[in-house]
Amino acid sequence: MAHVPTFKTNYRENIIPTLVKEFAYKSVMQVPKLEKIVINQGMGQAIADKKLIDIAQQELTAITGQKAVLTKSKKDISNFKLRKGMPIGVKVTLRADKMYEFLERLVAVSLPRIRDFHGINEKFDGQGNYTLGITEQIIFPEMEIDKINKILGMEITFVTSAQTDEEAYSLLKEFGLPFKNAKKKQ
Numbered sequence: 001m002a003h004v005p006t007f008k009t010n011y012r013e014n015i016i017p018t019l020v021k022e023f024a025y026k027s028v029m030q031v032p033k034l035e036k037i038v039i040n041q042g043m044g045q046a047i048a049d050k051k052l053i054d055i056a057q058q059e060l061t062a063i064t065g066q067k068a069v070l071t072k073s074k075k076d077i078s079n080f081k082l083r084k085g086m087p088i089g090v091k092v093t094l095r096a097d098k099m100y101e102f103l104e105r106l107v108a109v110s111l112p113r114i115r116d117f118h119g120i121n122e123k124f125d126g127q128g129n130y131t132l133g134i135t136e137q138i139i140f141p142e143m144e145i146d147k148i149n150k151i152l153g154m155e156i157t158f159v160t161s162a163q164t165d166e167e168a169y170s171l172l173k174e175f176g177l178p179f180k181n182a183k184k185k186q
Contacts, residue, residue: 003097004097005097005100005101005104006100006104007100007101007103007104007175008097008100010175011033011034011100011175014174015031015171015174015175016028016031018174019031019032019167019170019171019174022170023167023170032128032160032161032162032163032167032168032171033160033161033171034099034100034103034158034159034160034171034172034175035095035159035160035161036093036094036095036099036159037093037094037099037102037103037156037157037158037159038091038092038093038094038156038157038159039060039063039064039091039092039094039102039154039155039156039157040071040089040090040091040154040155040156040157041056041060041089041090041091041152041153041154041155042071042088042089042155043056043087043088043089043090043152050087052150053070053087053089053090055149055150056068056089056090056152057070057090059137059143059148059152060090060091060092060154061092062142062143063137063140063142063143064092064094064098064102065098065101065102066092066094066098067092068090068091068092069090069091069092070087070089070090071087071088071089071090071091072085072086072087072088073085073086073088103175105140105141106156107175107176107177107178108176109140109141110139110140110141111139111178113139113141114136114139117178118180119178119179119180119181120132120177120178120179120180121179121180122169122179122180122181124165124168124169125165126165128160128161128162128163128164128165128167128168129157129158129159129160129168130157130158130160130168130169130172130177131155131156131157131158132155132156132157132158132177133153133154133155133156134153134154134155134156135151135153136151136152136153137151137152137153137154138151158172160172
């Protein structure tokens with residue numbers, strides 16, 4: 001039998017019934033779900049040092065368990081010595097089981113490792129999506145601190161099928177994301 005991630009089972013058995021009660025959905029198909037998680041690292045310094053992109057790609061691949069893809073510039077910007085097509089970052093899009101496994105490791109292991117952590121801000125984009133900024137990649141247990149030569153940040157975007165920010169907030173809160181003030185939004 002295939003392995004089913006704990007958070008996927010939790011979503012089906014606990015989160016769906018909770019959200020149906022909270023928002024009075026007529027069908028379980030109306031309940032918002034997590035569609036994908038996109039992890040993005042912008043590397044402005046990569047213009048000067050090409051090895052940074054390779055290192056960032058290896059680190060992001062180790063963190064997510066899926067090969068990171070290079071992102072390239074779309075146009076020339078002479079002030080930044082940037083040419084069209086130059087690699088300026090790396091990203092990974094996680095879906096299905098890998099997405100749930102990454103979310104579980106993020107909530108249970110990585111976020112509690114942040115120094116002076118008091119929760120994450122609850123600023124949504126108005127469309128039911130949430131982006132979390134991480135300042136250091138060393139919070140992930142896959143990173144070996146001895147081998148890191150530059151501290152890099154990243155953005156983790158949670159894309160949901162929620163119609164409103166309140167629905168997305170409830171969904172992510174049920175998954176265990178530690179928002180700063182865990183009281184209910186009105």
